[in-house]
Amino acid sequence: MWGCGRDNSVTFARLAERGASWAASLEFAQELAQQGMVPRRYVEDLMSTASQELTTLTAQIGDSEGIDGDLKRKASASCSGLAALAGDAARKHGMPTQASIRELELQLRAMAQQARGGAIAR
């Protein structure tokens, strides 16, 4: 039983980390675009891909089994928030503020850390 809860926690942590990884990718790409090192069209393509992937991740986090409901809701909200930021930016050919992406990234990393700590299995 412990092993099963542990597996669920690790799976949940991986999902949260993947969300955070997309956030980090967006931040890094924006940073490079501001220095003119990557083309703008690439950043827009990245935003659009990230939005789709993060929407899928939001659903997967929502379907996670054996995880505290509150933690699941928070992680889903952070992921869907990131998906919305990236999607809006891609549609408007703009860039979301780095601070808002960073904040959501840190939230997801903290939740992944908490899950890896193993104290959140239902």
Added chain:
Amino acid sequence: MKNLTKIGLGILTSVGGYLEVGSMGTAIQAGAAFRYELLWAIALGTVGIAFLVEMTGRLAAVSHHSVVAAVRKRFGFRFQVWPLLSQILVDLLVLASEVGGASLALELATGYSFRLFVIPVAVLIWALLWFATFGAIEHSVAVLGLVTLSFSVAAWWLGPDWTAVRHGLVPHRPATDAAQYAYLAVGILGATISPYLFSFYSSGAVEEEWRKEDLMPNRIVAALGMAFGSLVAMSVMVVAAMVLAPRGIEGEMYQQAATMLSLPLAHWGFRLFWLSLFIGCVGAALELALDVSYIVGQTFGWAWSENQPPAEEARFALGYSLAIGVATTPSILGIDPLKLTMFSMAVTVVVLPILIGPLLVVMNDAEYLEQYTNGWITNLAVTTIVLLAFVLAVLAIPLQLMAQ
């Protein structure tokens, strides 16, 4: 002098053609997730492929048989059907990954969806095979493939921690995510010991009419070419470890990894990334499509040569045309090229024993190799590496699937 030229060209071909969608994708993911900890998998795979390439080159030089032709002759057609089906499956999966990778490279360059580029990429590959000769394909791919050395320049510029790099050359139990670690190790081994590499090499050696005088150049090219080539793949892992890992970027899709050369190579970094991906994938796709024609032709005893005009070898040309057509399907359906790559590499490792077992029997048969049969070191090294990779795959794939 002639031998030196042959060795130089051989090493150039190995280095320029080493990096493709599998070796690049697995090295990026491994470096981003585990930094230098999976360098050993590239080193181990390289030892395996160097032995296999040397063996199959020796077989071609001494017996004038390709791998498939020799196995068919030794075991009969009924037996050869199973290795043939396994290799066609693997070749088509990897070919599909390469077509997807090249299309994705064009998405990075233009910002338009990779699905738009699948058919143009497939037509380009087909046209090159239709109009070019074996030598032209081999050498142009090798020269253009040298663009992948930009990863080695980037790794050198970034200045990795050499103690950690050395530590990574020895397998260690990871602190976390053992299943993902093992799955990535399997992926790297599958990318490095891809069966098409040695069956294509032996077919090429027969096409170029190698003789016993070519045994020494073959041995040097197999050892040095693969060693230098593996340094490029290791460089990809090092750059991913130094650029992506500290930022928490996992590189699960090529779009995430496309920035990895931008810090060390500035404005050139992004262009060199997609160019390396494109050239590496097109080069490997050419070899894979040809390999399908080679192995089918050699199994059925048809005429097979890339140097003949398609009209004179219609079945050979039909083989690669069909293979390219089938390989476009996953990308047209929108399956992510990197995810397809990881799956293809895992399947490759699972079927390796079916392909390499019969080859080892042939390589120990004096009827084919005369006094040049395998020594015990070659037999032991190849058997150990292939079985280790197989066991790792059987353990890691279900765990990874469950985790997902």
